[in-house]
Amino acid sequence: MATPADNRLLTPWGEILDKNNVLPEYPRPQFVRDSYINLNGAWDYAILKVGQALEKYDGKIIVPFSPECVLSEVNRTVTPDDVLYYKREFTIPDGFNVGRVLINFGAVDYIAKVQVNGIDVGTHKGGYLPFSFDITNALVDGKNLLTVVVTDPTDKGSQATGKQRLENGGIWYTPSSGIWQTVWLESVPENHVESMRITPDIATNSVKFQLKTVGTSKGTIRILDNGVCIASGEIEKDLTLTLNSYELWCPENPKLYDVELIYGEDKIKSYFGMRSFSIQKDEIGFNRLCLNGKPYFQNGLLDQGYWSDGLYTPCSDEAMIYDIQTMKDMGFNMLRKHIKIEPLRWYYHCDRLGMLVWQDMVCGGDSPFKATAIMVYPAISLATLIRKFGMQNDGEKKYKLFSRVSKATRDEFYSDMYATLDTLINVVSLCLWVPFNEGWGQFDSLKACKMIREYDPTRLLDHASGWHDQGGPDVRSFHIYFTKYSYPKLNKNDDRPIALTEFGGFSHIVDGHVHNAKTVFGYRFYKTRESFIKHYKKLFEKTIIPHIKQKGLSATVYTQVSDVQDEVNGLLTYDRKVVKIPIEIVKEINDKMKY
Secondary structure (H helix, E strand, O other), X not given: OOOOOOOOOOOHHHHOOOOOOOOOOOOOOOOEOOOOEEOOEEEEEEEEEOOOOOOOOOEEEEEOOOOOOHHHOOOOOOOOOEXXXXXXXXXXXXXXXXXXXXXEEOOEEOEEEEEEXXXXXXXXXXXXXXXXXXXXXXXXXXXXXXXXXXXXXXXXXXXXXXXXXOOOEOOEEOOOOEEOOOEEEEEEOOOEEEEEEEEEEXXXXXXXXXXXXXXXXXXXXXXXXXXXXXXXXXXXXXXXXXXXXXXXXXXXXXXXXXXXXXXXXXXXXXXXXXXXXEEEEOOOOOXXXXXXXXXOOEEEEEEOOOXXXXXXXXXXXXXXXXXXXXXXXXXXXXXXXXXXXXXXXXXXXXHHHOOEEEEEOOOEOOOOOOHHHHHHHHHOOHHHHHHHHOOOOOOHHHOOOOOOOOHHHHHHHHXXXXXXXXXXXXXXXXXXXXXXXXXXXXXXXXXXXXXXXXXXXXXXXXXXXXXXXXXXXXXXXXXXXXXXXXXXXXXXXXXOOEEEXXXXXXXXOOOXXXXXXXXXXXXXXXXXHHHHHHHHHHHHXXXXXXXXXHOOEEEEEEEOOEOEOOEOOOOEOOOOOOEOOOHHHHHHHHOOXXX
């Protein structure tokens, strides 16, 4: 059974958490309204068995931290046989309601049933994506009662679970059930904008705005640079504006432009960056990943997004910024967000600080995953698989192998996939989608890529990260930890850019900063810091850097940003209190990671 978080491992931000002012920042920087009431903080909670009557609440939980983590002050695991109940009161201030009142949830894992004053206002299924309900008709004057009822099968279900496991250990982690992102209220006019899609196009020096609206109004969009309007136009549904001059967004110059939208009485602020992602050949003849039409080596890290005190939930803006900025100070320019979707503020900080993002879709499927798919076949070299067996098909005949027999779980994957695209479509730094990782619930990957590309033709794809390559777009993706660094082709015409999408994983234990010293996990262990640094430098200088020009290596993803529970292969400890390799040493190495 999953073990609650270790009380000893608080992050610096968790140590000073103000329970009366939890994550107060506006949670949706890509779509901002002035209307905002934060509902984070102390709620009543109860964990009961399915069918057991709710007679009283167990105590207080600090929302939005899951009950399994220490910052929630609960430290209890929600099992598939449990029901998690939440309750709190709120009051709508005079003048707040300008038409309709919405309640917004950043994420709740997994099924959430929401009531206001005993009236059902909505049910949402899916543990990683934001959702909203209109609660206007359920409101009363004075105090209002909000209740949320949650069930979560974790890995005993077929839904997207990521790396959460009830029997956790090794590369699998403690679950984060229930509410784990900010809960908040906003009010909108009767006629308002539900969403806005922003598509920059440097080929035409233009920006396209597409609105999804409730009701009909006329509106205006203004683009501002440091407060100065540089383009504007009237809008009803769609509008394309031309920019006469602008700066390109890149990690070295993360230039953002502000957007002001007025749609009837609805006022929204957003932002965008002018950039493009593509593939083209370099002067040697290798196909390369390109940023703004030029080859650009993407030097990144695997980023699991787990915290020693908040599990899925970073306890402050400063905590998120620390991870991103520290990796940038080390000279990395990309983070692969691994099997998780972060709060939207995390992506905003990547946008403004200048950090490219590879975004994994969250894995799921019929439980458990088959060892033959995720361990045995991968142990066979790709060259041998090609020679003896041909390409490892992930279609209908292999649904059982890849734990996707149920049509319902396949349909839910597609639903989650489109919701993920919608949620993150305006993230400037997001340059590549990863629909499947290491055969974890993989199926029909070429079909999924076709669907993603039709919906979002502006970004690249890694259709099967690590193995079970179907020849799909856009990279030849390898995970290499123990064997020789080689990149065989599927066929003689396979000229996709080479991406080493997981490697390294060198492990070093820092006493006093380990989740569980008895069950540590890693790929290569080094007892001393000096030995760890020595072998880290050797890996990059002797192997990785020469492969960039000699072998056509176009992107790397080192494992990983921080330790995570049993895993001790991070550049940071799990509590973020120790940087294992001096920043200047890593920076010196990364300065050589170029074409």
